[in-house]
Amino acid sequence: MIKLVVTDLDGTFLNNKGTFDTELFKQVYADMQKQNIAFAACTGKQCERVEKLFAEHGKGIWILGDSAAKIKKDGKLIKEFTIDNNLAQKSISIIQQFDPEITIIACTSEAAYVLTAINDELFNIVKHSYEKVIKMDSFHQIESNFIKITVFDPESRSSELRKYIEITLLEQIYIVDSEPKWLDITALHTHKGETVKTLQSMLGVTFEETMSFGDGENDVELMNIAKYSFAVRNACENTKKAASFITKSNEENGVLLTIQQLMDLQKTDV
The missing domain is CATH 3.40.50.1000 (HAD superfamily/HAD-like)
Incomplete structure (x- = not known):
C-alpha cells in the first residue's frame, strides 16, 4: 500500500x-x-x-x-537545514568571482534576498519561485544562517559554475546544477x-x-x-x-x- x-x-x-x-x-x-x-x-x-x-x-x-x-x-x-553564515558568504564570494553580474538569490528562513541592482526582467524570474523577495545592497547585510543559495544564469553555465565552486568547497556544501540556467547550494547532505x-x-x-x-x-x-x-x-x-x-x-x-x-x-x- x-x-x-x-x-x-x-x-x-x-x-x-x-x-x-x-x-x-x-x-x-x-x-x-x-x-x-x-x-x-x-x-x-x-x-x-x-x-x-x-x-x-x-x-x-x-x-x-x-x-x-x-x-x-x-x-x-x-x-x-541551514548553511553556516560564514560558509554561505564564502560561497557567494566564489560565485561572484566567477561572474560579478550573475544573479544570486540568497535565502534565509525569513525571505529570499537579491541585490538592488537586479533588473526588472530578472526580478520577475525570481518572483516566479519566491513569494517574499527583498532587495539589498550587499549580501553581507544578512546576519543569520542561510537556507540555500540559488544562482540564475541566462548564459546556461550552471555546470561550469558548479565545477568552479567545487574546487574550493567540495565536501563542505551540497551543490546541484538542476538545469543549465539554475544552480542550488544547500547544507552538506541536504x-x-x-x-x-x-x-x-x-x-x-x-x-x-x-x-x-x-x-x-x-x-x-x-x-x-x-x-x-x-x-x-x-x-x-x-x-x-x-x-x-x-x-x-x-x-x-x-x-x-x-x-x-x-x-x-x-x-x-x-
Whole structure:
C-alpha cells in the first residue's frame, strides 16, 4: 500500500504555464485523504510560494521547499537545514568571482534576498519561485544562517559554475546544477532525497510505501527513495534512467492521472 506521494513541481506536477488542474487535483487529493495517503511537494520553490500556489487546496499538504531545505505543513515550520553564515558568504564570494553580474538569490528562513541592482526582467524570474523577495545592497547585510543559495544564469553555465565552486568547497556544501540556467547550494547532505527520508521517518513510511515523481537532474534522488518512482515523459535522461517507470508529461497531467490510477487499484484493499 502506498502511504506517501512525493512530487517535484516545475516541469513535473506543474504544466508549462506554472499551473495545475485544480479540479482534477481536488478529486485525486480527496481520494488520497480517504486512503490516508500523505502528499508532499518537493521543490526548489520557496515554501511560501508553494503555499500561495496551492491556496485553499493545500490543507494538509507537506511542503519540502527551498530545494528541500525546509519542511512546512499548514503554514507551520516543521524542520529546516541551514548553511553556516560564514560558509554561505564564502560561497557567494566564489560565485561572484566567477561572474560579478550573475544573479544570486540568497535565502534565509525569513525571505529570499537579491541585490538592488537586479533588473526588472530578472526580478520577475525570481518572483516566479519566491513569494517574499527583498532587495539589498550587499549580501553581507544578512546576519543569520542561510537556507540555500540559488544562482540564475541566462548564459546556461550552471555546470561550469558548479565545477568552479567545487574546487574550493567540495565536501563542505551540497551543490546541484538542476538545469543549465539554475544552480542550488544547500547544507552538506541536504537534498530532496535526504529530506524525503526525514519525512518518511517522521510519518513511519517505508521505501516500499512511497511513490515519487520528477523531471530534472535534482530529481534523481527522488527516484531513489521510492519503490514506485516515476519520471514524467519530458524528464531529463538521467532521471528517466533512475526511475522505475515513465508516465505522461507535465502537460498531460501525468502525475495526477498516475496517482488516480493507483487510487483505483488500492480501493479494493481499503
